[in-house]
Amino acid sequence: MNKYYGFFDGIKNLYDGKIIECGLYDDIFSNVYNALAGNEEIKELYAENGFCVGKNILEIAAGDGSNYMIPLAQKGFNVDGVEISESMIDRFNENVSKLPQRIKKKLNMIQADIFDYETDKKYDLITIPSTTICLLSDDVERLENLFDKIYSWLTPNGRLMFDYRTDQVTERLYASNILTNTNLEDKYYIVLQEFNNFVPEKSIVNMYVEKADGSKYLACSEKKIITEKFVDSVIEKTCFKKHYTYHVKEGDITIDVCVLNKEEVA
Secondary structure, eight states: OOOOOTHHHHHHHHTTTSSEEEETTSTHHHHHHHTSOOOHHHHHHHHHHHHHHOSEEEEESOTTSTTTHHHHHHTTOEEEEEEOOHHHHHHHHHHHHTSOHHHHTTEEEEESOTTTOOOOOOEEEEEEOTTGGGGGOSSHHHHHHHHHHHHHHEEEEEEEEEEEESSOOSSOOEEOOOEEEEETTTTEEEEEEEEESSSTTEEEEEEEEEETTSOEEEEEEEEEOOOHHHHHHHHHTSSOEEEEEEEEEETTEEEEEEEEESSOOO
């Protein structure tokens, strides 16, 4: 069940029965996602590590491909993506249709739940960007099994990279500032806010979109707040070796980008 707080709970009650609820990555919100550019420093870190190990990349929970898949393909990598949302894949196909043929042929999207997905293909680098690891961490055993699958998909000296926020803590109730944005081209405005530990050890994102035609949309996303201790405990139960951790600052947000090796690189 979606959880709404403050302004968003008020909006839901105010327009009861006249507001459309959907997933944060579906319908109108897939358009919103397209406006949220990936972190440029993290993009470069993915590319840098990719150049160290090879040309074939798999991105897990790839969204519409605009943040990482397409920029990496433009740098010369062959990039597959796995994404569960049909709306995001529609956006991906729209984005790719505008690209030159030499870039298009480097991109491939697969619709699947990553926990069910299987492949015999081998990759040099596998990424879980945009703090998506937090969406995959509710069931620790299932996450460990996913890491085991990822390990089997990598080439001998392949790498797994993922990022997570380190500015969030599990002990403090916290609501972020309300963020707003207006899209004049597509004629809608957005209101977004994050609520930490309103549900213990969870980060709840609420988003409201209103279009110029008066239609109104609400969405909610729930992520587990994870810590370095949690990450280390998961890695310890896999065959991966920690290669390096980058520390990235984005405004008030701090992100750790963790790089794991399939085998120790000499």
